[in-house]
Amino acid sequence: MRATLEIAGIGIGPANLSLAALCEEAGESSRARFFDRKPAFAWHRGMMLPGARLQCSWIKDLITPIAPTSRFGFLSYLADRGRLFAFVNAGFEAVSRAEFADYLAWVAERLPGLQWNSELRDIGFEDGAFTVHAGRESVRARHLVLGLGHEPSLPACLEPYRGTHCVHAAEFLERTLPLARKRVAVVGGGQSGAEIVLHLLRMANPPARLTWISRRSNFLPLDETHFSNEHFTPAYVEHFFSLSVERRSELLREQRMMSDGISPSTLRELYAEVYRLQFLERGAPGPRLLPGRSLVACAMVNDAFRLEIRAEDTAIREALAADVVIAATGYRTALPSCLEKLRIVRDPATAALQLGRCYAAAWDGPPGNRIYLQNAGRWSHGIADPQLALLAWRSATILNDALGREVFALGGTASVISWSRNAEHSVLADSCE
Ligand SMILES: Cc1cc2nc3c(=O)[nH]c(=O)nc-3n(C[C@H](O)[C@H](O)[C@H](O)COP(=O)(O)OP(=O)(O)OC[C@H]3O[C@@H](n4cnc5c(N)ncnc54)[C@H](O)[C@@H]3O)c2cc1C
Numbered sequence: 001m002r003a004t005l006e007i008a009g010i011g012i013g014p015a016n017l018s019l020a021a022l023c024e025e026a027g028e029s030s031r032a033r034f035f036d037r038k039p040a041f042a043w044h045r046g047m048m049l050p051g052a053r054l055q056c057s058w059i060k061d062l063i064t065p066i067a068p069t070s071r072f073g074f075l076s077y078l079a080d081r082g083r084l085f086a087f088v089n090a091g092f093e094a095v096s097r098a099e100f101a102d103y104l105a106w107v108a109e110r111l112p113g114l115q116w117n118s119e120l121r122d123i124g125f126e127d128g129a130f131t132v133h134a135g136r137e138s139v140r141a142r143h144l145v146l147g148l149g150h151e152p153s154l155p156a157c158l159e160p161y162r163g164t165h166c167v168h169a170a171e172f173l174e175r176t177l178p179l180a181r182k183r184v185a186v187v188g189g190g191q192s193g194a195e196i197v198l199h200l201l202r203m204a205n206p207p208a209r210l211t212w213i214s215r216r217s218n219f220l221p222l223d224e225t226h227f228s229n230e231h232f233t234p235a236y237v238e239h240f241f242s243l244s245v246e247r248r249s250e251l252l253r254e255q256r257m258m259s260d261g262i263s264p265s266t267l268r269e270l271y272a273e274v275y276r277l278q279f280l281e282r283g284a285p286g287p288r289l290l291p292g293r294s295l296v297a298c299a300m301v302n303d304a305f306r307l308e309i310r311a312e313d314t315a316i317r318e319a320l321a322a323d324v325v326i327a328a329t330g331y332r333t334a335l336p337s338c339l340e341k342l343r344i345v346r347d348p349a350t351a352a353l354q355l356g357r358c359y360a361a362a363w364d365g366p367p368g369n370r371i372y373l374q375n376a377g378r379w380s381h382g383i384a385d386p387q388l389a390l391l392a393w394r395s396a397t398i399l400n401d402a403l404g405r406e407v408f409a410l411g412g413t414a415s416v417i418s419w420s421r422n423a424e425h426s427v428l429a430d431s432c433e
Contacts, residue, residue, distance in 0.1 A: 008141035009034035015374035016147030019395040035134035037119035041108035053094040147374040150331035169328035180205035188328030189214020222261035232389035239419035240382035358401035
C-alpha cells in the first residue's frame with residue numbers, strides 16, 4: 001500500500017466528480033483517489049431519453065458556483081467543444097441531459113486519480129486510517145467520502161417479476177423491451193414516469209395500450225418558481241440543518257413538489273400528445289391516465305401481468321392486464337454491507353444516517369477520521385441534497401472540513417429571504433425588542 005491519502009472517494013457520479021474537480025482545482029489531487037465500479041463515467045444512461053432536459057440551471061455545474069473561473073466549468077466545456085456561440089444562439093430554456101452528461105464525461109476524462117472498474121470490495125480501519133479495497137487496488141486514507149448514489153427501488157409486489165418484461169425506469173433504455181403493439185403499464189407519477197410515457201406515446205410502433213398509474217392525486221408539477229428555488233441555496237440548507245427533526249420532517253413533506261414533481265415543460269408536451277392521440281388521430285386510443293391509484297398486488301395470469309390497483313379517493317379496487325410493466329418508482333439508499341463494520345450511527349426512529357453540518361456521519365471511530373456522505377442528507381440538509389443544485393458547494397464544504405482549512409471560500413449565502421434563526425433569543429435586526 002502507498003502513503004496514506006487524505007481522501008478516498010467511493011463512487012464517481014456527479015457528486016464525487018465535483019469533489020475530484022475541486023481537488024484538482026486546488027492542486028490537491030495527489031492527496032485523493034476516487035473509485036467506481038463502472039468501466040467509465042456514465043450518467044443515468046438508462047434514462048437518457050431523446051429530449052430529456054436538465055431540471056436546474058447549467059450554471060450550477062460541478063464547480064462554477066464555488067470556482068467560477070475553473071477550467072472544469074460548463075462554459076469551458078462548450079468552448080473546448082467549439083460551440084459556445086452556437087449554444088448562446090440556441091437560447092435553450094434548459095440544457096439537454098445528454099449534453100450535460102457529455103460535459104460530466106469531459107470533466108472525468110481530464111481529472112487524475114479516478115479509478116474505474118473498481119467496485120468497493122472491503123473497507124476497514126486500522127492505525128489511524130481507513131483501508132479501502134476497491135477493484136484490484138488497496139489504499140489507506142484519512143477520510144472517506146461516499147458518493148454511491150441510490151439503488152432503483154421497485155414496489156415489493158413487482159420484485160418477484162423483475163426481468164425482461166418488468167423493469168425499473170433506470171434500466172429503460174438498457175433493455176430491449178417488447179413494447180410495440182403490447183399492453184404497457186407505467187407505474188409512478190414523477191419526472192421519470194412522465195418522460196417514459198411521453199417517449200412511448202411518440203414511438204413509431206407504439207404500445208397497443210398504454211396505462212399510466214400514479215399514487216399522487218394528479219400528475220403534479222415541479223414547483224420551480226423563484227421563491228421555491230430559494231430552498232436550493234446554501235442559506236436555506238444552513239437554516240434547515242438548524243431545525244428540529246420534527247420540523248424538518250414537516251418541511252420535507254410540504255416541499256415535496258419542489259424536488260419530485262414533473263417539469264412543467266414535460267407536462268405541456270405530454271398534454272399535447274394525449275390531446276393529439278385522443279381527439280385528432282382517429283382510431284388511436286389515447287393512453288389510460290390513472291392518477292390517485294396505488295399498485296397493491298401483481299400476479300401472472302396467462303403469460304400477462306394482472307395488476308391490482310386501489311383508488312386512493314374511494315378505496316375501490318380495479319384490475320388491469322399488462323404485457324410489460326415499467327416501474328418509475330424512485331430510488332432508495334443502500335450502503336454496501338462491508339460498511340457495516342465501521343458502525344455508522346443511524347437515527348433509531350427513522351433509520352436515517354446522522355450527518356453533521358459538513359456531511360460527516362457519526363461513527364464508532366476517532367473523530368479525526370471522518371466518513372462524509374454525498375447525496376444522503378435529505379433528512380438533515382433538506383430537499384436540495386439529492387439534486388445537482390448544490391453539488392459544488394457541498395463538495396467544497398467537505399473538502400474544507402477534510403483538509404482542515406478554507407481551501408475554497410463558501411460564499412453564496414446571500415438570500416432574498418430572511419430565514420428564521422433557531423437561537424432562543426434571536427431577534428430581527430429592526431425588531432422593537
Ligand atoms: C434520470 C435522472 C435524472 C436526473 N436529473 C436531474 C436533474 O436534471 N437535475 C438535478 O438536480 N438532479 C437530477 N437527478 C438527481 C441527481 O442529481 C442524480 O441522481 C445524480 O446522478 C446524483 O449523483 P451522485 O453522484 O450522488 O449519484 P450517482 O450518479 O448515482 O453516482 C453514484 C456512483 O457510485 C457508483 N457506485 C455505487 N456503488 C458502488 C460500489 N459499491 N463501488 C464502487 N462504485 C459504486 C455507481 O457506479 C455510480 O457511478 C436525476 C436523477 C435521475 C435518476
